Amino acid sequence: MMAAWVKGGATDADAAIEAAAHLFASAKVPVVTGLCADVGALRAAYGLAGVIGASLDPVAAPSLYAELGVLSRTGAMGTTPAEAVGRADLVVVVGNAPWDRPFLQDIAAAKPRRGRAAGSERTILSLGGPSNGQIRHVAYPVEPGGLAVSIAQLRAFAKGHLAGETAYADLARRLVAAHYGVVVYEPGEVGELGVEMLQGLVKDLNDVTRFFALPLADPFQGRALIQVAAWTTGQAPSTGFGRHVPEHDPWRFDGARQVREGEADAALWLSSLPSPRPDWLASLPSVAIVGEGSANATGDTAEIVIAVGVPGESTGGTLWNERRGTLTHSSAAGQPAALTAGAVLDAIRARITAKDSAAC
Amino acid sequence: MLTLIKGGRVIDPTASRDAVGDVWIEDGRVVAPSDRTPDNTIDAAGCVVMAGGVEVHSHIAGGNVVLSRLLLPDLYASESAPEGHPFAHAGGSAAWIGANYARMGYTTAVEPAMPPSNALATQLELADIPLLDRGALAVMGNDDQLLELLRQREGANAVRDLVALTVATSRGLGVKCINAGGASAFKDGALKLSLDDEIPVYGLSTRKIMGALLDAVEEIGVPHPLHVHCNNLGIPGADDSFVATLEAAEGRRIHFAHAQFYAYGLSEPGNPAGGFRSAAERIAQAMEKHPNATYDVGQVAFGQTVTISLDILRQFGGRKGANPKKWILNAGDAEGGGVVPFLYKPRGPVSSLQWAIGLEMMLLSNDPERTILTTDHPNGGPFTEYPRIIHWLMDKEARDREIASLHKVIGERSGLGSIEREYTLSEIAQLTRSGPAKLLGLTDRGHLREGARADVAVYRDDRDRTAMFARAKLVLKDGEAIVEDGEVVNWRSGRTLELSVESDKAMEKRTDAYLEDRFGTGLDSFAVPDEAFAGHDVFEDVACRA
Numbered sequence: 001m002m003a004a005w006v007k008g009g010a011t012d013a014d015a016a017i018e019a020a021a022h023l024f025a026s027a028k029v030p031v032v033t034g035l036c037a038d039v040g041a042l043r044a045a046y047g048l049a050g051v052i053g054a055s056l057d058p059v060a061a062p063s064l065y066a067e068l069g070v071l072s073r074t075g076a077m078g079t080t081p082a083e084a085v086g087r088a089d090l091v092v093v094v095g096n097a098p099w100d101r102p103f104l105q106d107i108a109a110a111k112p113r114r115g116r117a118a119g120s121e122r123t124i125l126s127l128g129g130p131s132n133g134q135i136r137h138v139a140y141p142v143e144p145g146g147l148a149v150s151i152a153q154l155r156a157f158a159k160g161h162l163a164g165e166t167a168y169a170d171l172a173r174r175l176v177a178a179h180y181g182v183v184v185y186e187p188g189e190v191g192e193l194g195v196e197m198l199q200g201l202v203k204d205l206n207d208v209t210r211f212f213a214l215p216l217a218d219p220f221q222g223r224a225l226i227q228v229a230a231w232t233t234g235q236a237p238s239t240g241f242g243r244h245v246p247e248h249d250p251w252r253f254d255g256a257r258q259v260r261e262g263e264a265d266a267a268l269w270l271s272s273l274p275s276p277r278p279d280w281l282a283s284l285p286s287v288a289i290v291g292e293g294s295a296n297a298t299g300d301t302a303e304i305v306i307a308v309g310v311p312g313e314s315t316g317g318t319l320w321n322e323r324r325g326t327l328t329h330s331s332a333a334g335q336p337a338a339l340t341a342g343a344v345l346d347a348i349r350a351r352i353t354a355k356d357s358a359a360c
Numbered sequence: 361m362l363t364l365i366k367g368g369r370v371i372d373p374t375a376s377r378d379a380v381g382d383v384w385i386e387d388g389r390v391v392a393p394s395d396r397t398p399d400n401t402i403d404a405a406g407c408v409v410m411a412g413g414v415e416v417h418s419h420i421a422g423g424n425v426v427l428s429r430l431l432l433p434d435l436y437a438s439e440s441a442p443e444g445h446p447f448a449h450a451g452g453s454a455a456w457i458g459a460n461y462a463r464m465g466y467t468t469a470v471e472p473a474m475p476p477s478n479a480l481a482t483q484l485e486l487a488d489i490p491l492l493d494r495g496a497l498a499v500m501g502n503d504d505q506l507l508e509l510l511r512q513r514e515g516a517n518a519v520r521d522l523v524a525l526t527v528a529t530s531r532g533l534g535v536k537c538i539n540a541g542g543a544s545a546f547k548d549g550a551l552k553l554s555l556d557d558e559i560p561v562y563g564l565s566t567r568k569i570m571g572a573l574l575d576a577v578e579e580i581g582v583p584h585p586l587h588v589h590c591n592n593l594g595i596p597g598a599d600d601s602f603v604a605t606l607e608a609a610e611g612r613r614i615h616f617a618h619a620q621f622y623a624y625g626l627s628e629p630g631n632p633a634g635g636f637r638s639a640a641e642r643i644a645q646a647m648e649k650h651p652n653a654t655y656d657v658g659q660v661a662f663g664q665t666v667t668i669s670l671d672i673l674r675q676f677g678g679r680k681g682a683n684p685k686k687w688i689l690n691a692g693d694a695e696g697g698g699v700v701p702f703l704y705k706p707r708g709p710v711s712s713l714q715w716a717i718g719l720e721m722m723l724l725s726n727d728p729e730r731t732i733l734t735t736d737h738p739n740g741g742p743f744t745e746y747p748r749i750i751h752w753l754m755d756k757e758a759r760d761r762e763i764a765s766l767h768k769v770i771g772e773r774s775g776l777g778s779i780e781r782e783y784t785l786s787e788i789a790q791l792t793r794s795g796p797a798k799l800l801g802l803t804d805r806g807h808l809r810e811g812a813r814a815d816v817a818v819y820r821d822d823r824d825r826t827a828m829f830a831r832a833k834l835v836l837k838d839g840e841a842i843v844e845d846g847e848v849v850n851w852r853s854g855r856t857l858e859l860s861v862e863s864d865k866a867m868e869k870r871t872d873a874y875l876e877d878r879f880g881t882g883l884d885s886f887a888v889p890d891e892a893f894a895g896h897d898v899f900e901d902v903a904c905r906a
């Protein structure tokens with residue numbers, strides 16, 4: 001039996017679902033936030049948001065939008081984790097964040113095995129990374145202006161717009177000489193301007209060789225959300241349904257802003273996988289759908305709290321698989337949990353739809 | 361429930377039927393005329409009754425379609441729509457796709473480019489397209505596992521087993537190859553590839569890879585022939601690639617994707633810089649000589665669109681023509697994909713000629729069942745252009761009016777202007793119903809004979825064929841009304857058609873080990889399990905050929 005709470009008091013899931021339906025049926029400007037969950041739950045969250053006219057505010061937004069803005073302005077040129085591991089003779093790691101990811105261990109431990117670089121050595125370069133020495137690499141320092149400025153400088157050298165015997169001139173020569181180069185970064189750390197510069201650099205390099213970007217995924221299922229958002233609404237995730245047509249606007253539908261400015265009057269926090277709880281959640285009537293056994297599965301997380309199975313662990317679920325760079329399905333380990341986030345969201349929606357038709 | 365569609369002009373070219381008459385339906389199937397009193401009578405007087413339309417090649421799901429929406433968020437307008445489905449009004453969404461096909465009387469649509477490495481995401485997206493039956497073709501021809509197997513000369517049985525396993529794992533309806541070897545060659549620095557050029561590292565050629573896939577598809581008994589996207593798409597002289605590929609099939613069944621993009625003969629012999637002229641006649645003659653072949657046309661429509669293709673070699677080549685100036689290219693686990701916006705300029709010489717060539721090809725066809733209507737959505741334009749295209753095929757006067765408004769190059773470099781032919785309704789049904797259904801091997805649709813699935817479109821007969829085919833008066837899917845007067849009235853879900861194919865246990869084991877080694881995770885992570893579809897009964901089996 002799953003745990004649920006209404007106003008701090010323990011209850012059953014059914015009562016909590018009924019209370020949640022009651023809250024959202026009368027909400028004028030509800031916000032659905034977090035969205036750190038499996039595809040089934042994300043689909044159901046869109047279904048509910050469409051019915052109650054909610055806006056969507058994913059926890060992954062800062063990382064996603066560092067890329068999405070650039071994508072819609074200039075495009076991108078990328079490759080997959082497995083192609084990078086299998087083919088790259090040159091890997092450029094930008095910033096600090098990638099160094100903590102398992103992917104870096106994977107790619108450093110292997111040599112190119114497919115394609116024209118097969119059998120050659122793999123060189124790892126760092127631009128503005130830590131010098132922790134665990135992975136052999138050649139380090140290039142960041143310019144005083146920061147990562148984006150450094151990348152712009154590097155791009156100018158690679159294009160021949162800047163010349164001279166500097167460290168970046170040397171780095172640029174290495175990039176051009178690669179057979180299958182890959183630049184690894186975390187979009188949230190590099191920032192929108194930095195991503196734009198990196199993508200420009202990669203596209204320039206392809207005039208002379210093959211070079212690809214490999215942005216590392218956010219840890220909050222943001223990549224899964226992008227897929228569901230795009231095929232469900234034709235748009236990126238930060239959309240609002242207040243006018244019954246999905247409107248995409250990451251500024252307007254930033255949940256923290258909506259709460260701060262007093263626009264939002266109810267919130268749903270969907271986090272069946274771990275993600276940071278919004279610090280504003282307690283400031284308005286809210287429902288939390290959280291993973292069973294997580295620190296947030298308690299009565300004081302929100303006005304209404306429903307604990308559900310954790311996808312890929314206590315329940316089956318389709319999730320973004322970072323290693324594969326796509327969606328994959330995992331079954332529950334052992335007997336599946338009784339309740340999934342998707343089923344809870346569908347049940348809330350069904351109650352609201354039933355209430356609507358009863359009112360006619 | 362017994363339903364009678366009464367007194368319409370019933371068009372079914374597979375039964376040589378074109379006369380006013382009745383269609384009887386019971387339990388989701390077309391049945392023999394009954395002497396029982398129908399429970400429901402639909403008055404079709406003044407209407408044309410056809411089987412539901414069948415789409416063989418439209419990019420409606422998958423990672424590249426997702427990227428196209430993110431690259432061009434404003435390509436399709438979102439507008440308010442009647443209640444009933446929360447997302448049908450969201451331009452370009454899965455629900456929008458289903459609704460707009462259904463309104464035109466289409467009831468089945470196939471996504472032709474599902475990368476096996478991204479099968480689950482593609483299948484989840486397809487399953488969210490309401491109203492239609494759907495299907496997807498698994499793309500092969502650039503993956504290291506296949507190319508390595510060919511390089512090692514492991515033989516036809518090994519290829520057959522790998523193809524069968526790939527189709528079974530991805531739950532595809534058939535197999536496609538896209539510029540076979542081209543994506544691999546691109547990753548290794550090549551920028552051009554023709555049928556017999558050597559593919560770096562593997563020492564193979566498109567001819568060898570495609571030949572192996574053609575054999576495998578026959579061996580397995582896949583009802584849909586190998587779906588082939590040739591080398592050199594869109595390049596002046598691409599007609600040579602088309603004809604060479606046709607001959608390379610050596611009599612084996614083969615389907616050519618978006619043939620219009622290959623019907624570009626050199627305008628000046630020996631000089632690709634001199635531009636192109638229509639090769640529609642050459643292609644038509646080649647098709648007559650090769651009854652084993654079919655194509656879909658890939659008609660161009662004017663306006664802004666986005667090209668979506670797994671042919672990354674070609675998309676990279678086309679990046680500088682992006683309009684607006686932005687593009688995405690991904691070197692994927694096998695093909696990947698390229699997404700390049702494109703504007704077909706209404707009065708521009710190149711676009712005008714492309715538009716003319718597509719129509720000319722269909723009008724020169726002596727067998728419309730083998731020359732299927734598509735726009736390669738959205739590559740030549742959106743599928744919502746079908747009604748206008750049908751209008752031009754059926755109405756010489758409307759066609760001449762359009763030609764007069766376009767660039768004069770049409771008269772100089774194509775034969776369109778001198779063609780008198782007007783398509784009949786039966787021929788339109790061949791182009792959009794019986795042809796595509798036969799091509800996919802779906803014997804239960806594309807016709808109205810007894811036993812057919814009751815997917816039926818009823819149109820008001822109207823000289824304005826654009827208006828007639830844009831908004832069907834009534835559409836039945838499996839016998840249930842889904843569209844009335846051009847609006848969706850019942851948001852039911854169709855099924856995803858998957859080929860029922862056994863995979864070889866030894867190949868499973870071998871592939872699992874290969875994938876584990878390459879991806880750090882095995883065959884399981886490529887699976888499309890029922891469990892991923894939230895308990896919905898999504899898939900329906902299609903049998904292999906005996």
Ligand SMILES: [Zn+2]
Binds near residue numbers: 417419618736739
């Ligand atoms: Zn296509």
